[in-house]
Amino acid sequence: MAVRIGFIGTGGIAGAHRKALAQIPKAQMVAFCDADEARAKAAAEEHGGTPYTDYRAMLSEARLDAVYICLPPCFHGEFEDAVIEAGLPFFIEKPIDVDLARATATAAKIAAKGLITGVGYHWRHYDSVDWLQTVIGDQPIGLALGYWLGGTPGVWWWRKWATSGGQMVEQCTHITDLARWLLGEVTAVYAQYNLYRMHEKLEGLEVADAGTATLTFASGAVCTISTSCALEGVGQVGLDVHFGGKVAEIRGGNITIKGGGVEAFTNKALLNPTVREDTFFVDAVDGSGDPTLIRSPYPEALKTLAVTLAMNESARSGQVITL
Numbered sequence: 083m084a085v086r087i088g089f090i091g092t093g094g095i096a097g098a099h100r101k102a103l104a105q106i107p108k109a110q111m112v113a114f115c116d117a118d119e120a121r122a123k124a125a126a127e128e129h130g131g132t133p134y135t136d137y138r139a140m141l142s143e144a145r146l147d148a149v150y151i152c153l154p155p156c157f158h159g160e161f162e163d164a165v166i167e168a169g170l171p172f173f174i175e176k177p178i179d180v181d182l183a184r185a186t187a188t189a190a191k192i193a194a195k196g197l198i199t200g201v202g203y204h205w206r207h208y209d210s211v212d213w214l215q216t217v218i219g220d221q222p223i224g225l226a227l228g229y230w231l232g233g234t235p236g237v238w239w240w241r242k243w244a245t246s247g248g249q250m251v252e253q254c255t256h257i258t259d260l261a262r263w264l265l266g267e268v269t270a271v272y273a274q275y276n277l278y279r280m281h282e283k284l285e286g287l288e289v290a291d292a293g294t295a296t297l298t299f300a301s302g303a304v305c306t307i308s309t310s311c312a313l314e315g316v317g318q319v320g321l322d323v324h325f326g327g328k329v330a331e332i333r334g335g336n337i338t339i340k341g342g343g344v345e346a347f348t349n350k351a352l353l354n355p356t357v358r359e360d361t362f363f364v365d366a367v368d369g370s371g372d373p374t375l376i377r378s379p380y381p382e383a384l385k386t387l388a389v390t391l392a393m394n395e396s397a398r399s400g401q402v403i404t405l
Contacts, residue, residue, distance in 0.1 A: 083108065083368050084108055084109075084110040085108050085109055085110060085147045085148055085364050085367050085368050086110050086112045086144070086145060086146050086147045086148075087103065087109055087110065087111050087112065087113075087146065087147065087148050087149070087150060087364075088111075088112060088113035088114070088115065088131075088140050088141070088144050088146045088148075088149050088150070089111070089113065089114045089115060089116075089125065089149070089150045089152060090115050090137050090140075090149060090150070090151045090152070090153065090161050090165075091115075091116060091150075091151065091152035091153040092114050092115075092116040092118075092121050092122055092124075092125040092152070093116075093121070093152065095152050095175050095202070096125070096150065096152035097125075098356055099150055099152065099173070099202075099356065099360060100125065100128070100129060101356075102354065102356040102357040102360045103360055103364070104129070105354075105357050106357070106360060106361055106364055108364060108368060109360070109364050111129040111130075111131050112130075112131040112132065112144055112145075112146070113126075113131050113132050113133075113134060113140045113143075113144035113146065114126045114129075114131055114132070114133050114134065115133075115134040115135065115136070115137045115140045116133075116134075116135065117135060119133065119135050122134060122135060132144065137161060137164060138164060141164060141165065141168050141170070146168075146170055147170070147171070147367055147368070148170060148171045148172060148173070148198075148363070148364070148367045149165045149170050149171075149172040149173075150172070150173045150174075151165065151172055151173070151174040151175065152174075152175045153175070154237070154239045154240075154245060154246070155177045155178070155179055155180045155245070155246060155247060155251070155252065156180055156239055156244065156245035156246070158174075158178060158179045158180075158181075158184070158185070158188075159179070159181070159184050159188070162174070162188050162191075163188070163191070166188070166191045166192060166195055166197065169195060169197070170197070171197050171198035171199065171363075171366075171367045172197070172199055172200075173199070173200040173201070173202070173360070173363050174199070174200075174201055174202070174380070174383075175201070175202040176201055176202050176203055176255050176256070176259070176383065176386075177247065177251050177252060177255050177383075177386075177387055177390065178201060178380065178383050178384065178387055179387060180244065180245065180246065180247040180251065180391075182387060182388060182391050185384055185387055186384065188380070189380055189381050189384050192380050192381070193381070198363070198366050198367055198373050198376070198379075199376075199379045199380040200359060200360075200362070200363040200366075200376045200378065200379060200380075201378040201379065201380060201382070201383035202356075202359065202378075203255075203256065203259045203260075203263075203359075203377070203378040203383065203386070204256075204355040204356050204358075204359050205256050205257075205259065205260045205263075205332075205334075205355065206259065206260065206263050206355075206359075206377040206378055207353075207355035207356075207358040207359045207362075207377060208334070208335045208351040208353075208355045209335075209351050209352055209353045209355075209358075210335050210336065210337045210349045210350060210351040210352075211260070211263075211264075211332070211337070211351075213337070213349050214264075214323075214330055214332070214337050214339075214349070215264070217330070217339065218264075218323075218325050218326075218330075221325045221326040222301065222302075222303070222325065223264065223265050223301070223303050223323055223324065223325045224302075224303055224304075224324055224325065225303065225304060225305070225323075225324040226261050226264070226265060226303065226304075226305035226306075226321055226322060226323045226324065227305070227306055227307075227321070227322040228254075228257040228258070228260075228261055228305060228306070228307040228308070228320070228321040228322075229257070229307065229308045229309070229318055229319065229320060229321075230249065230253050230254035230256070230257055230307075230308075230309050230310075230319050231308070231309065231310045231313055231317050231318045231319070232253075232310065232311065232313050232316075232317030232318075232319065233311060233312070233313050233314055233315075233317065234284060234287065234291075234311040234312070235253075235311075238286060240252060240289075241284065241286045241287045241288060241289060242286065242288045242289065243288050243289055243394075246289065247289075247390065247391065247394065248275075248289035248290055248293075248394060249289060249290065249293065249309040249310075249311050250273070250293060250295065250307070250309055250390050250393045250394065251387075251390040251391060251393075251394065254307060254309045254390075255386060255387075255390050257307055257319070257320075257321050258297075258307060258386055258389055258390055259378070259383075259386040260321050260332070261297065261305050261307070261321060262385065262386055262389070263377070264321075264323055265299045265301060265303045265305065265323075266299050266300055266301050266303075267299065267300045267385070267405075268297045268298065268299055268300075268389045268405055269298050269299065269300050269404065269405055270297070270298040270402055270403065270404050270405065271295060271296070271297055271298075271389060271392040271393055271396050271402070271403045271405065272295065272296045272396050272401075272402045272403070273293060273294065273295035273296070273393040273394070273396040273397040274293065274294060274397055275290035275292065275293035275397040276290060276291060276292040276293065277290050277291065289311070290309075290397070291310065291311050291312040292308075292309065292310045292311075292312060293308070293309050293393075293397060294306060294307070294308040294309075295307050295308075295393040295396070295397075297389070307393075319333070319334070320332050320333045320334070326342060327341055327342045327343075328340065328341040328342040329341055334351075335350060335351025335355065336348060336349070336350050336351070337349050359376075359377070359378075362375040362376050362377070363376055388405060389405065392405060
Protein backbone atom coordinates (compact mmCIF):
# COMPACT_ATOMS: atom_id res chain seq x y z
CA MET A 83 0.00 0.00 0.00
CA ALA A 84 1.03 3.62 -0.39
CA VAL A 85 2.73 5.19 2.62
CA ARG A 86 1.76 8.85 2.93
CA ILE A 87 4.75 10.85 4.16
CA GLY A 88 5.06 14.40 5.45
CA PHE A 89 8.25 16.39 6.00
CA ILE A 90 9.07 18.75 8.85
CA GLY A 91 12.01 20.66 7.42
CA THR A 92 12.74 20.78 3.69
CA GLY A 93 16.42 21.80 3.62
CA GLY A 94 19.48 20.01 2.27
CA ILE A 95 19.27 16.66 4.05
CA ALA A 96 15.52 16.53 3.45
CA GLY A 97 16.31 16.83 -0.25
CA ALA A 98 18.51 13.73 -0.04
CA HIS A 99 15.65 11.77 1.51
CA ARG A 100 13.11 13.09 -0.99
CA LYS A 101 15.39 11.94 -3.80
CA ALA A 102 15.66 8.50 -2.17
CA LEU A 103 11.95 8.19 -1.43
CA ALA A 104 11.17 9.04 -5.05
CA GLN A 105 12.84 5.72 -5.93
CA ILE A 106 10.53 3.75 -3.59
CA PRO A 107 7.19 3.24 -5.40
CA LYS A 108 5.04 2.90 -2.27
CA ALA A 109 6.48 6.08 -0.68
CA GLN A 110 4.06 8.91 -1.39
CA MET A 111 5.34 12.35 -0.32
CA VAL A 112 2.21 14.43 0.29
CA ALA A 113 3.06 17.28 2.70
CA PHE A 114 6.02 19.59 3.27
CA CYS A 115 6.37 21.92 6.23
CA ASP A 116 9.06 24.57 6.60
CA ALA A 117 9.33 27.96 8.31
CA ASP A 118 10.54 29.18 4.92
CA GLU A 119 7.30 29.18 2.91
CA ALA A 120 9.07 29.42 -0.43
CA ARG A 121 11.15 26.35 0.34
CA ALA A 122 8.07 24.39 1.40
CA LYS A 123 6.27 25.38 -1.79
CA ALA A 124 9.25 24.40 -3.93
CA ALA A 125 9.33 20.92 -2.38
CA ALA A 126 5.56 20.55 -2.82
CA GLU A 127 5.75 21.59 -6.45
CA GLU A 128 8.54 19.10 -7.09
CA HIS A 129 6.69 16.14 -5.58
CA GLY A 130 3.04 17.09 -5.95
CA GLY A 131 2.19 17.56 -2.28
CA THR A 132 0.83 20.37 -0.11
CA PRO A 133 3.07 23.03 1.47
CA TYR A 134 2.70 24.09 5.11
CA THR A 135 4.36 26.55 7.46
CA ASP A 136 2.54 25.16 10.53
CA TYR A 137 3.49 21.59 11.40
CA ARG A 138 0.44 21.21 13.62
CA ALA A 139 -1.81 21.93 10.66
CA MET A 140 0.09 19.41 8.56
CA LEU A 141 -0.25 16.71 11.19
CA SER A 142 -3.99 17.28 11.56
CA GLU A 143 -4.88 17.72 7.88
CA ALA A 144 -2.58 15.64 5.71
CA ARG A 145 -3.69 12.09 6.71
CA LEU A 146 -0.12 10.95 7.15
CA ASP A 147 1.27 7.47 7.74
CA ALA A 148 4.77 8.68 8.67
CA VAL A 149 6.83 11.83 9.13
CA TYR A 150 10.42 12.75 8.26
CA ILE A 151 11.93 15.26 10.71
CA CYS A 152 14.90 16.96 9.03
CA LEU A 153 15.96 19.83 11.29
CA PRO A 154 19.12 21.14 12.95
CA PRO A 155 19.69 19.29 16.24
CA CYS A 156 18.88 22.31 18.42
CA PHE A 157 15.29 22.43 17.18
CA HIS A 158 14.35 18.95 18.33
CA GLY A 159 11.87 18.25 21.08
CA GLU A 160 8.51 19.84 20.39
CA PHE A 161 8.26 18.43 16.86
CA GLU A 162 8.91 14.87 18.01
CA ASP A 163 6.43 15.35 20.84
CA ALA A 164 3.72 16.41 18.39
CA VAL A 165 4.42 13.52 16.02
CA ILE A 166 4.48 11.02 18.89
CA GLU A 167 1.22 12.45 20.24
CA ALA A 168 -0.28 11.92 16.77
CA GLY A 169 0.83 8.29 16.95
CA LEU A 170 2.89 8.49 13.77
CA PRO A 171 6.09 6.59 12.95
CA PHE A 172 8.93 8.96 12.17
CA PHE A 173 12.37 9.09 10.63
CA ILE A 174 14.69 11.72 12.07
CA GLU A 175 18.07 12.98 10.95
CA LYS A 176 21.21 12.76 13.05
CA PRO A 177 22.16 13.95 15.56
CA ILE A 178 18.82 13.41 17.23
CA ASP A 179 19.35 16.26 19.72
CA VAL A 180 21.97 18.27 21.59
CA ASP A 181 20.25 17.65 24.94
CA LEU A 182 20.66 14.10 26.27
CA ALA A 183 17.91 14.45 28.89
CA ARG A 184 15.41 15.66 26.28
CA ALA A 185 16.37 12.87 23.88
CA THR A 186 16.07 10.29 26.67
CA ALA A 187 12.58 11.59 27.44
CA THR A 188 11.69 11.36 23.74
CA ALA A 189 12.88 7.75 23.66
CA ALA A 190 10.61 6.93 26.62
CA LYS A 191 7.61 8.47 24.86
CA ILE A 192 8.37 6.47 21.72
CA ALA A 193 8.55 3.27 23.75
CA ALA A 194 5.26 4.05 25.49
CA LYS A 195 3.53 4.43 22.12
CA GLY A 196 5.34 1.52 20.50
CA LEU A 197 6.23 3.60 17.45
CA ILE A 198 8.46 2.62 14.54
CA THR A 199 11.39 5.03 14.19
CA GLY A 200 14.51 5.41 12.09
CA VAL A 201 17.54 7.69 12.30
CA GLY A 202 19.76 8.79 9.41
CA TYR A 203 22.97 6.92 10.17
CA HIS A 204 23.37 5.85 6.58
CA TRP A 205 26.97 4.57 6.95
CA ARG A 206 25.48 1.48 8.62
CA HIS A 207 23.56 0.81 5.42
CA TYR A 208 26.41 0.53 2.92
CA ASP A 209 26.35 -2.97 1.48
CA SER A 210 30.16 -2.82 1.57
CA VAL A 211 29.93 -2.55 5.38
CA ASP A 212 27.81 -5.72 5.35
CA TRP A 213 30.59 -7.38 3.34
CA LEU A 214 33.22 -6.17 5.82
CA GLN A 215 31.33 -7.65 8.75
CA THR A 216 31.33 -10.99 6.93
CA VAL A 217 35.09 -10.72 6.31
CA ILE A 218 35.79 -9.89 9.96
CA GLY A 219 33.51 -12.64 11.25
CA ASP A 220 34.55 -13.71 14.74
CA GLN A 221 37.98 -12.10 14.55
CA PRO A 222 38.41 -9.58 17.36
CA ILE A 223 38.85 -5.92 16.45
CA GLY A 224 41.61 -4.44 18.56
CA LEU A 225 41.94 -0.90 17.25
CA ALA A 226 40.08 1.65 15.17
CA LEU A 227 41.13 5.10 13.98
CA GLY A 228 38.45 7.53 12.88
CA TYR A 229 38.51 11.06 11.52
CA TRP A 230 36.31 13.79 10.13
CA LEU A 231 38.69 16.45 8.87
CA GLY A 232 37.30 19.29 6.79
CA GLY A 233 36.04 22.85 6.77
CA THR A 234 33.43 24.79 8.72
CA PRO A 235 29.84 24.52 7.42
CA GLY A 236 28.37 27.89 6.52
CA VAL A 237 25.11 27.66 8.47
CA TRP A 238 24.93 29.78 11.64
CA TRP A 239 23.69 27.07 13.98
CA TRP A 240 26.67 24.80 13.28
CA ARG A 241 29.13 27.27 14.82
CA LYS A 242 27.60 27.33 18.32
CA TRP A 243 27.90 24.76 21.10
CA ALA A 244 24.27 25.13 22.14
CA THR A 245 22.84 24.61 18.67
CA SER A 246 25.11 21.98 17.08
CA GLY A 247 27.22 20.48 19.85
CA GLY A 248 30.31 20.97 17.71
CA GLN A 249 32.02 18.69 15.23
CA MET A 250 32.07 15.53 17.36
CA VAL A 251 28.30 15.72 17.89
CA GLU A 252 27.21 16.97 14.48
CA GLN A 253 29.08 15.60 11.43
CA CYS A 254 31.56 13.23 13.09
CA THR A 255 28.67 11.43 14.77
CA HIS A 256 28.64 9.20 11.66
CA ILE A 257 32.13 7.93 12.50
CA THR A 258 31.30 7.30 16.16
CA ASP A 259 28.13 5.49 15.16
CA LEU A 260 29.95 3.30 12.65
CA ALA A 261 32.56 2.46 15.30
CA ARG A 262 29.74 1.38 17.62
CA TRP A 263 28.15 -0.67 14.83
CA LEU A 264 31.39 -2.57 14.23
CA LEU A 265 33.07 -2.64 17.66
CA GLY A 266 30.15 -2.70 20.11
CA GLU A 267 29.30 -0.54 23.10
CA VAL A 268 31.52 2.22 24.45
CA THR A 269 32.35 2.11 28.17
CA ALA A 270 34.59 5.17 28.60
CA VAL A 271 35.53 8.39 26.77
CA TYR A 272 38.43 10.81 27.11
CA ALA A 273 38.73 13.89 24.86
CA GLN A 274 40.82 17.01 24.33
CA TYR A 275 39.87 19.93 22.05
CA ASN A 276 41.70 22.93 20.59
CA LEU A 277 39.88 26.26 20.38
CA TYR A 278 40.75 28.62 17.50
CA ARG A 279 44.38 27.57 17.18
CA MET A 280 44.33 26.49 13.53
CA HIS A 281 42.76 29.53 11.89
CA GLU A 282 41.50 32.95 12.82
CA LYS A 283 38.22 32.83 14.68
CA LEU A 284 35.32 32.91 12.24
CA GLU A 285 32.36 35.15 12.96
CA GLY A 286 30.07 33.45 15.45
CA LEU A 287 32.39 30.45 15.90
CA GLU A 288 32.25 28.99 19.40
CA VAL A 289 32.95 25.30 18.79
CA ALA A 290 36.41 23.71 18.82
CA ASP A 291 38.25 23.75 15.52
CA ALA A 292 40.08 20.49 16.31
CA GLY A 293 39.85 17.65 18.77
CA THR A 294 40.64 14.02 19.51
CA ALA A 295 38.71 11.50 21.59
CA THR A 296 39.73 8.06 22.81
CA LEU A 297 36.97 5.49 23.21
CA THR A 298 37.20 2.27 25.19
CA PHE A 299 34.79 -0.51 24.24
CA ALA A 300 33.29 -3.30 26.33
CA SER A 301 35.17 -5.76 24.10
CA GLY A 302 38.49 -4.23 25.15
CA ALA A 303 39.01 -2.53 21.78
CA VAL A 304 40.12 1.10 21.66
CA CYS A 305 39.39 3.78 19.08
CA THR A 306 40.65 7.30 18.54
CA ILE A 307 38.53 9.79 16.62
CA SER A 308 39.97 13.12 15.47
CA THR A 309 38.20 16.11 13.99
CA SER A 310 38.98 19.42 12.36
CA CYS A 311 36.76 22.11 10.90
CA ALA A 312 39.71 24.36 9.97
CA LEU A 313 40.66 22.92 6.57
CA GLU A 314 39.93 24.65 3.28
CA GLY A 315 39.30 22.69 0.10
CA VAL A 316 40.67 19.41 1.44
CA GLY A 317 39.56 16.80 3.91
CA GLN A 318 39.55 13.21 5.05
CA VAL A 319 36.61 11.28 6.43
CA GLY A 320 36.69 7.64 7.40
CA LEU A 321 37.33 4.84 9.85
CA ASP A 322 40.23 2.36 9.85
CA VAL A 323 39.51 -0.94 11.59
CA HIS A 324 42.34 -3.28 12.63
CA PHE A 325 41.66 -7.02 12.92
CA GLY A 326 43.53 -10.29 12.35
CA GLY A 327 46.75 -8.62 11.18
CA LYS A 328 44.85 -6.56 8.61
CA VAL A 329 43.33 -3.10 8.38
CA ALA A 330 40.06 -2.17 6.69
CA GLU A 331 40.09 1.43 5.49
CA ILE A 332 36.47 2.63 5.27
CA ARG A 333 35.96 5.70 3.09
CA GLY A 334 32.24 6.10 2.72
CA GLY A 335 31.06 3.16 0.63
CA ASN A 336 34.57 2.13 -0.46
CA ILE A 337 36.43 -0.29 1.82
CA THR A 338 40.01 -1.37 1.20
CA ILE A 339 41.56 -4.24 3.15
CA LYS A 340 45.34 -4.31 3.47
CA GLY A 341 47.82 -6.59 5.21
CA GLY A 342 47.62 -10.20 6.27
CA GLY A 343 50.06 -11.22 3.56
CA VAL A 344 47.58 -10.68 0.73
CA GLU A 345 47.24 -8.05 -1.98
CA ALA A 346 45.09 -5.05 -1.06
CA PHE A 347 41.49 -5.43 -2.16
CA THR A 348 38.76 -2.77 -2.43
CA ASN A 349 35.04 -3.42 -2.19
CA LYS A 350 32.82 -0.63 -3.50
CA ALA A 351 29.23 -0.19 -2.36
CA LEU A 352 26.67 -1.01 -5.05
CA LEU A 353 23.56 0.18 -3.22
CA ASN A 354 22.58 3.72 -2.26
CA PRO A 355 22.61 3.65 1.57
CA THR A 356 19.99 6.39 1.90
CA VAL A 357 17.59 4.54 -0.39
CA ARG A 358 18.29 1.41 1.63
CA GLU A 359 17.61 2.95 5.05
CA ASP A 360 14.48 4.69 3.74
CA THR A 361 13.23 1.44 2.19
CA PHE A 362 13.65 -0.43 5.49
CA PHE A 363 11.70 2.32 7.26
CA VAL A 364 8.87 2.56 4.70
CA ASP A 365 8.48 -1.23 4.53
CA ALA A 366 8.24 -1.40 8.33
CA VAL A 367 5.59 1.34 8.36
CA ASP A 368 3.33 -0.41 5.84
CA GLY A 369 3.81 -3.78 7.54
CA SER A 370 5.48 -5.52 4.62
CA GLY A 371 8.94 -5.36 6.17
CA ASP A 372 10.62 -6.34 9.41
CA PRO A 373 11.16 -3.36 11.78
CA THR A 374 14.34 -5.03 13.05
CA LEU A 375 15.91 -4.32 9.64
CA ILE A 376 15.98 -0.64 10.66
CA ARG A 377 19.60 -0.49 11.78
CA SER A 378 19.33 2.70 13.78
CA PRO A 379 15.97 3.18 15.50
CA TYR A 380 15.77 6.11 17.92
CA PRO A 381 16.92 4.19 21.05
CA GLU A 382 20.04 3.03 19.20
CA ALA A 383 20.84 6.56 18.01
CA LEU A 384 20.43 7.75 21.61
CA LYS A 385 23.45 5.63 22.56
CA THR A 386 25.58 7.32 19.89
CA LEU A 387 24.42 10.73 21.10
CA ALA A 388 25.44 9.81 24.66
CA VAL A 389 28.95 8.94 23.47
CA THR A 390 29.44 12.14 21.49
CA LEU A 391 28.11 14.36 24.28
CA ALA A 392 30.44 12.51 26.67
CA MET A 393 33.32 13.63 24.43
CA ASN A 394 32.29 17.25 24.99
CA GLU A 395 31.93 16.69 28.72
CA SER A 396 35.39 15.11 28.91
CA ALA A 397 37.00 17.95 26.96
CA ARG A 398 35.42 20.52 29.31
CA SER A 399 36.27 18.67 32.53
CA GLY A 400 39.56 17.02 31.61
CA GLN A 401 38.21 13.79 33.07
CA VAL A 402 37.52 10.33 31.70
CA ILE A 403 33.75 9.93 31.34
CA THR A 404 32.31 6.50 32.10
CA LEU A 405 29.17 5.47 30.26
